[in-house]
Amino acid sequence: MQTNIAPSTTPISGQYWEWRGHNVYYVQVGEKQPQRPPLLLVHGFGASTDHWRKNITGLCADFQVFAVDLLGFGRSAKPKLQYSGDLWRDQINDFISEVIGQKAVLAGNSLGGYACLCVAAQCADNVSGVVLLNSAGPFSESEGVKSQIQPPKNPSQKLLGKTVQWTFKQRLVQSLLFQYMRQRWVIRRTLEKVYLDKSAVTDQLVEEIYRPAYDIGALDVFVSVFSTPQGEKVDVLLKQLTCPLLLLWGEADPWMKARERSQKFHQYYPQLTEYFLSAGHCPHDEVPEQVNSYLRNWALSIKD
Template identity: 80%
Template sequence: MQVTTAPSTTPIPGQYWQWRGHQIYYVRAGEKQPQRPPLLLVHGFGASTDHWRKNITGLYPDFEVFAIDLLGFGRSAKAKLEYGGDLWGDQLHYFISEVIGQKAILAGNSLGGYACLCVAAQYPDSVAGVVLLNSAGPFSVTPSTSEPEALQSHIQPPKQPSPLQKLLGTSVKWIFQQPLAQFLLFQYLRQNWVIRRTLEKVYFDKTAITDQLVAEIARPAYDPGALDVFVSVFSTPQGEKVDVLLKQLTCPLLLLWGEADPWMNARERSQKFRLYYHELTEYFLKAGHCPHDEVPDQVNPILRDWVLSIV
């Protein structure tokens, strides 16, 4: 069956699930397929279920499809917690157990990919397969390699910083640990024009950046508690390293890379994944950091065919 993509303006109604006293928003489309596992789509930093709209509408004719807002993002609660891979991994595991009711294929973009990898490694009975789209997450640093793609930053530090650079780096870090600086930075980053400018840097096809996309990313940033989430995500210690998680992984793995992503070197990062997990499938696409939204006409058929090949 040919996979099609509906216009991004197609509204998809969602509902709420209660977890640990918090309201968690999710979207469900399609019907259960006896011989096919359901799909669970997980967004990246600052995004939500809205970011998967083109994929949900393209995939639900063939699968039961779920998309979820991670705690702290989208329409989910923005509680004052310590956010990170362990929390989101638990959230996804219990969602699969309590709402989906069977093993699922997890697909995650950026930070959402890291969350998917966490749950797949730590709760293997919940996951039938993992799809990572420009996934974030730190690898262990060894004497022969450096890790430019840490969860909180995609900027590679100098290999041998000078004393002045060390002093400036410490000063900047201290400044942004101050509540006023955090507040001002957050106020700046959530403005529509700043969001659009950031998207223009990480999307290869600029026509995919619509007013609707900008509005969908901006809206949750004005919810009560959004500042606390922002501060927590960037101040909480990094979670388990990606290579450690890959060593625990037992399910099929599909990697989809937007090669034009300026935040990570897709080819270089691909080699790190292959070093720790040999049995994987991967594709390199002419797209940026969010290939599922930028080239859904390519991502949807690849994802569909891969899932059918492993069931």
């Protein structure tokens, strides 16, 4: 029986799991359901389990729901490591094995979507299905297409480009940029750019992103994420994927051209299911009732 529960903005308390000697924060709500896979929700860059509060409360009557803070974000530890899709793939895969204890449906937003796709493609035994919400990640041909469109750079442009790259690799510049980006007003302005419904950008949401940005180690995480080489290409991962795939797109996302990316996903994984929503980069937080309904109905249809 389908149960509709209004999404709640009340923070949900969680607990810690130790992974590779580091504390990882997670939330677990709802009872284990026979014949229904549990859900594991994975946030995007700079966010945390808090970003899923409206979905956890909306889905926990029908599923056992987990949400986890990726290492380097939220309430999880922020050690000095090389942060990458491979690291988070291993974290999520081990979390399923050690904490959840059975195959799960993974749902990830932005960076979290890319991490979930890495798990689903490369650690298939732990995954029943994967849901990508405005998922990040590069496709192989993007650079090729870009180079065909853009005229060759002249020597002065190349030098300027290298100078800019060098400048952003300097610790002082990185520190100043991070100090700027983590101010409350900058966080709010950034969110208002990527949310279609500006009223969804609440003081609570700003605070949930602001707080972990002041943890010890947060600067090192920021630097590592933007300096680590790109991970496996999305098309390569899709060729390895064998489980059901649901795409949920906030169509007004200014960071991603949803329709264009959609075509690429269809090209490499045509058997997917897909919905476009009137929302920005974080549809799960902006239009949670719609996301919860699509996710619930799709997850209930999965046959292992």
